[in-house]
Amino acid sequence: MSDPWPSRPDLAGVADPAGASEPGRIRRVAGVFAAQPAGAPEWRICTAATALLDAAGVGLSLAASGDLLDSGLQSVCATEGARAGEALQFDLGEGPSYAAHLTGWPVQVPDLETDGTWPTFAEAAATLGLRAIFAFPLRSGSVGLGALTLYQRVAGELTSDQYADALVVARFALNLFTSLQAGRPVDELDEVFTDSLTNSVEVHQASGVVSVQLDISVAAALAVLRAHAFAHDASLPEIATQVIEHRLRLGPLDA
Amino acid sequence: MTATTDTAPSRERRLVETFVELADTLVEDFDVVDFFSLLTERVVQLGIASEAGILLVDEAGDLQFVAASHERSHLLELFQVQNHEGPCQDCFTMGAPVRVPDLEAAGDRWPRFAPRAVSAGFRSAQAVPLRLRGAVLGAFNLFLNDTGGVDAAGEAVVQAMADVATIGLLQQRELDRAHTVEAQLQRALQTRIGIEQAKGIIAERMGVSMEAAFGLLRGYSRNHNRKLHDAAREIVEGLLPTSDLA
Numbered sequence: 001m002s003d004p005w006p007s008r009p010d011l012a013g014v015a016d017p018a019g020a021s022e023p024g025r026i027r028r029v030a031g032v033f034a035a036q037p038a039g040a041p042e043w044r045i046c047t048a049a050t051a052l053l054d055a056a057g058v059g060l061s062l063a064a065s066g067d068l069l070d071s072g073l074q075s076v077c078a079t080e081g082a083r084a085g086e087a088l089q090f091d092l093g094e095g096p097s098y099a100a101h102l103t104g105w106p107v108q109v110p111d112l113e114t115d116g117t118w119p120t121f122a123e124a125a126a127t128l129g130l131r132a133i134f135a136f137p138l139r140s141g142s143v144g145l146g147a148l149t150l151y152q153r154v155a156g157e158l159t160s161d162q163y164a165d166a167l168v169v170a171r172f173a174l175n176l177f178t179s180l181q182a183g184r185p186v187d188e189l190d191e192v193f194t195d196s197l198t199n200s201v202e203v204h205q206a207s208g209v210v211s212v213q214l215d216i217s218v219a220a221a222l223a224v225l226r227a228h229a230f231a232h233d234a235s236l237p238e239i240a241t242q243v244i245e246h247r248l249r250l251g252p253l254d255a
Numbered sequence: 256m257t258a259t260t261d262t263a264p265s266r267e268r269r270l271v272e273t274f275v276e277l278a279d280t281l282v283e284d285f286d287v288v289d290f291f292s293l294l295t296e297r298v299v300q301l302g303i304a305s306e307a308g309i310l311l312v313d314e315a316g317d318l319q320f321v322a323a324s325h326e327r328s329h330l331l332e333l334f335q336v337q338n339h340e341g342p343c344q345d346c347f348t349m350g351a352p353v354r355v356p357d358l359e360a361a362g363d364r365w366p367r368f369a370p371r372a373v374s375a376g377f378r379s380a381q382a383v384p385l386r387l388r389g390a391v392l393g394a395f396n397l398f399l400n401d402t403g404g405v406d407a408a409g410e411a412v413v414q415a416m417a418d419v420a421t422i423g424l425l426q427q428r429e430l431d432r433a434h435t436v437e438a439q440l441q442r443a444l445q446t447r448i449g450i451e452q453a454k455g456i457i458a459e460r461m462g463v464s465m466e467a468a469f470g471l472l473r474g475y476s477r478n479h480n481r482k483l484h485d486a487a488r489e490i491v492e493g494l495l496p497t498s499d500l501a
Contacts, residue, residue: 062440062444063441063444064441064444064445064447064448074444140437143437143438143441145437145440145441174437177437177440178437178440181439181440181443188443189440189443189444189447193440193443193444193447194447197444197447197448197451200448201451204448204451204452204455205451205452205454205455205458205465206455207452207455208451208452208453208454208455208456208457208458208459208491209455209456209458209459210455211452211455211456212455212456212459212460213459218452218455218456218491244455244458244465
């Protein structure tokens with residue numbers, strides 16, 4: 001009779017990629033988090049990740065819904081070295097963070113120069129001095145909440161150790177966001193989230209305005225705004241402000 | 256070779272492997288029924304009991320059948336649930352282990368359950384609570400073909416397994432809660448964005464400022480006893496004409 005209790009070597013490591021749930025690792029990451037200067041927890045997560053992963057910058061972004069066309073990822077916080085990269089992804093509505101959020105898998109771009117996935121994004125990111133980006137989804141089961149993104153000014157892979165640390169930090173961020181919102185009524189948001197929206201309020205208002213002007217959906221209007229911003233080498237919030245203040249009226253051809 | 260004839264070191268090794276295996280299953284796609292089925296199978300393979308079953312308390316406070324190693328114990332578990340009688344029921348009520356070294360002598364205590372268990376071929380039984388601090392979440396039932404019940408060493412192992420099971424259960428419930436919170440958070444964010452989009456639509460249609468647009472939206476939702484975000488969503492989806500707001 002064969003062994004009634006076979007071992008399962010084929011499953012080894014699957015449940016725990018790169019040892020991201022080793023108690024020792026979790027404790028060490030928690031220790032780095034605890035050692036950050038006092039401040040808002042989302043900031044401490046970003047600065048802890050910057051230190052742990054030797055990153056040029058780290059950003060945390062949240063998705064309002066699973067459907068990216070609706071709203072895109074809202075930046076909750078970003079260290080200095082991540083700010084431009086986060087804004088660029090929001091302007092274009094694409095990039096590693098969006099891909100990580102959408103697919104639910106980490107997206108690693110160790111060298112933007114040789115990566116052909118997002119030619120537009122990669123070119124613009126290069127002008128910002130960004131060379132490598134690693135995005136980790138904030139995901140629990142089927143619900144994707146956003147992404148933790150590391151920005152580097154030099155090309156290079158993450159070590160498996162850094163990769164595992166990043167997974168732990170992403171889990172911390174997910175736990176933080178859910179615990180901030182736990183127990184609140186559906187239409188009441190923690191200020192971490194309302195603050196993240198203040199950066200994009202005008203973009204969403206402008207989407208409403210353009211949807212009326214062009215008689216299209218708000219999702220299509222957002223795409224038109226993005227296209228116009230890209231074509232005119234402007235940021236999405238800049239274009240949105242001009243639309244709201246009636247300094248700019250987009251025609252169908254701008255799409 | 257079966258687990259019951261293992262030598263002591265081999266049994267020790269399998270015990271360790273069982274706990275590693277149980278810990279391994281405590282991952283994100285953890286399934287309560289799979290996990291408890293595994294637990295009941297392993298306790299039998301370790302030679303601690305002939306058969307095993309698990310009952311868990313539901314939201315209403317009643318015990319429900321979750322898993323059993325064999326169909327015979329499955330039926331006995333269901334019998335306990337239906338008749339509110341038996342060692343598992345008592346164990347759950349008291350939050351303490353219940354030992355039944357001789358089922359044939361337990362007819363006074365459980366007039367319906369004991370004869371039923373004996374006729375199913377069992378001679379002794381034991382129940383261990385799934386307990387965390389004050390709360391009892393269910394009970395782990397062991398049935399044996401011989402009298403005497405589970406020995407002290409076996410009971411310690413079963414209690415340790417019950418503790419692992421309790422952790423698994425709590426983790427699952429925490430996960431379910433988190434999913435709800437996350438889905439709510441997404442909705443709440445989308446709601447805020449929807450209000451901004453509606454303001455843009457109203458402002459453009461009515462030729463007013465964003466602030467005035469918000470005032471119109473809020474006034475409409477108050478006057479019609481509607482939720483602000485519901486009205487906003489209907490504006491965005493074109494279901495509510497902006498002319499109705501004036």
